[in-house]
Structure formats: structure tokens, C-alpha cells
Amino acid sequence: MKQLKGFQFLATILALCAALIIFDSCEPQEECLLDCQNGGTCVTDNLGNTVCECAEGFYGASCEQLDSCFNVICPTNSECDPSDGACYCFAGYEGDSCQLEIRSKYYGNYTVEDICQSGQYTYTVNILESSVDVTKFLIQGFGGFADPVLAVVCTILDSEEFEIEATAYPGISTLQSLAINGEESTYDAETGVITLTYLANFDNGESDECDMVLTPQ
Secondary structure, three states, X not given: OHHHHHHHHHHHHHHHHHHHHHHHHHOOOOOOOOOOOXXXXXXXXXXXXXXXXXXXXXXOOOOOEEOOOOOOOOOOOEEEEOOOOEEEXXXXXXXOOOOEEHHHHHOEEEEEEEEEXXXXXXXXXXXXXXXXXXXXXXXXXXXXXXXXXXXXXXEEEEOOEEEEOOEEEOXXXXXXXXXXXXXXXXXXXXXXXXXXXXXXXXXXXXXXXXXXXXXXX
16 A cells, blocks of 8 residues: 555656646747858857857858858968968968968078268177067177177068067167168068168167168178
């Protein structure tokens, strides 16, 4: 008799669970008002917002935009632009496979000729890599100063152009390159000659503007 009552109790519990499941499934579901395109489906995210979950290869609020980078594999040091599906090198890199550091072509020793408002000066410098990041390099011996020897930081702008990072150095309140005809610097790929113009504002209030030519040794 007790066993029969136990079966009846279990049956009652199962019936209640089934009723709850049926009742819950019969509740009206919130209608999705989003127009999910290109195979996108309307879902509710973790915050309770109704959004479109896009099929692979599409993005946008309504999955209306084609992702041109879908299935595009870019080389190391590059990324795909969704607007055209092309791979572009990260800043500081160049080459068909973005395998070359732009700054590396500048490395080496140079003879420098500075034609300044204060006079004309000749000295040597060494261009070497910076440990900061791939877009930086150093011109060591800048200005021909012996004490202290200046290692001026330069920043790569593109494959043919860089600029002196505007900052202060011992005895110089501000040192910066100047754009001439829209160019911060020029690089001759055949000869390796680099040209740029810079302005030095000294701690004593004086300033000097110089046209700098670096010729590889």
C-alpha cells in the first residue's frame, strides 16, 4: 500500500512538471522587430538586448554588410581591411609580405652636412634601431655634439618618410623636424641619401634651423 502511494506521489510530481513545461512553452514569445539579413538570426544577448547574430561573412546591426576579409589570411605584420578585403602592412613594415622593417634600410654610418642659419657643419652619425617599437630608430651623434652625444629619436611615417620626435635634449629645449613641401624627410633608394630640415630651440633662448643631408659612408 505504501509502495502504491509512493508511485501515485511520483506520478503527481511528473504531471506537475509536464504541466509547467507545457505552460511555459505556450507563453507568447517576444517578437523580433529586427530585420536580420543575409541569413542572420534574431537572438537575445547576455544583457537582454535583441540583436542580430550574423552568419559567417557578414557583419553590421542587421548583418547587411559583407565582410570582405572573410576567409582572407594576411601575412604576418599585416591585417585585412574589411572595406576591400586587401591586406595592409602594420605601421613600420613594408614589402610584398610585410616582412621588412622600414627602419632597417636606414641603419649604418653617415657623413652629415648641416647647412644652418648659424653656419655649415660636417660630422658623422650612426643610425641604429630603437628598443621602443618597430616604428622608431635613433640618430646617434646628432648635431656633432661631443658632450653629451645626442641619440635623437625618429618616427617612421611611411615607407619613404620619417620625422624627428619633438622633444627636449640636454641644452636643447625643443628639437623637431620641419615639413618642407608637405614632406618631413626624403630618402633616395638608389643612393641611400637622406635629407630633412630641423629646428633646434636652445635653453639659452637662441634657435637654429638647418637643412640636413646624410650620405652613407
